[in-house]
Amino acid sequence: AQKVTQAQTEISVVEKEDVTLDCVYETRDTTYYLFWYKQPPSGELVFLIRRNSFDEQNEISGRYSWNFQKSTSSFNFTITASQVVDSAVYFCALGNRDDKIIFGKGTRLHILP
Amino acid sequence: EAGVVQSPRYKIIEKKQPVAFWCNPISGHNTLYWYRQNLGQGPELLIRYENEEAVDDSQLPKDRFSAERLKGVDSTLKIQPAELGDSAVYLCASIRGGAGANVLTFGAGSRLTVL
Numbered sequence: 001a002q003k004v005t006q007a008q009t010e011i012s013v014v015e016k017e018d019v020t021l022d023c024v025y026e027t028r029d030t031t032y033y034l035f036w037y038k039q040p041p042s043g044e045l046v047f048l049i050r051r052n053s054f055d056e057q058n059e060i061s062g063r064y065s066w067n068f069q070k071s072t073s074s075f076n077f078t079i080t081a082s083q084v085v086d087s088a089v090y091f092c093a094l095g096n097r098d099d100k101i102i103f104g105k106g107t108r109l110h111i112l113p
Numbered sequence: 114e115a116g117v118v119q120s121p122r123y124k125i126i127e128k129k130q131p132v133a134f135w136c137n138p139i140s141g142h143n144t145l146y147w148y149r150q151n152l153g154q155g156p157e158l159l160i161r162y163e164n165e166e167a168v169d170d171s172q173l174p175k176d177r178f179s180a181e182r183l184k185g186v187d188s189t190l191k192i193q194p195a196e197l198g199d200s201a202v203y204l205c206a207s208i209r210g211g212a213g214a215n216v217l218t219f220g221a222g223s224r225l226t227v228l
Contacts, residue, residue: 006155035216043202045156045219091155093217099144099210100169101217103155 002027004094004104012110013082021077021107023092034068034075035093039106045091051075087111115139117220119205125226131193134223138186138207145182146217147190148204156204162188163210200227
């Protein structure tokens with residue numbers, strides 16, 4: 001069975017601080033896909049990144065970076081030098097080869113000015 | 114390219130009334146999903162279609178929920194009768210499908226309030 005755990009329900013940091021959002025997943029599949037989505041106050045889910053299970057390279061995109069570690073079944077997301085516009089709910093998701101995609105409960109991030 | 118279109122955006126009904134939500138996916142996307150998002154929670158998968166076929170409806174409460182995707186394009190999700198606990202945002206998403214590497218594109222959602 002697939003499962004995604006985002007243990008941090010809510011995080012508050014002051015602007016310009018770095019913050020890491022944790023994601024732990026469970027799956028029996030050898031081929032799977034991991035995603036992060038952002039849900040700003042407007043409500044629409046926005047795709048941020050996708051990784052497949054064979055690619056453990058970390059990725060950096062501007063102030064965003066992702067750390068994928070199969071050994072600990074984790075796919076953590078770090079925002080460097082956070083900004084108020086980063087305030088949102090962030091969801092980690094897990095998909096399999098059959099396109100079944102499930103989500104974690106999300107982490108609500110508050111960036112305080 | 115138009116995104117995933119959902120309607121209505123908001124619906125307020127009394128309990129025991131029926132309600133229906135409509136979704137038009139991105140053109141060419143053969144796989145369509147309905148998720149339910151309760152307040153403060155992540156999206157929960159209700160049903161997934163590949164073309165006209167419901168390939169995963171294990172989480173759909175079949176006593177009161179039904180869905181259809183005639184002709185493999187638009188889809189409708191119905192609740193009859195609605196209960197107070199059905200208040201949530203109903204999200205539709207679509208992908209082109211195949212091999213599991215695809216990124217979901219979500220609609221804006223239909224927010225249901227049951228009084």
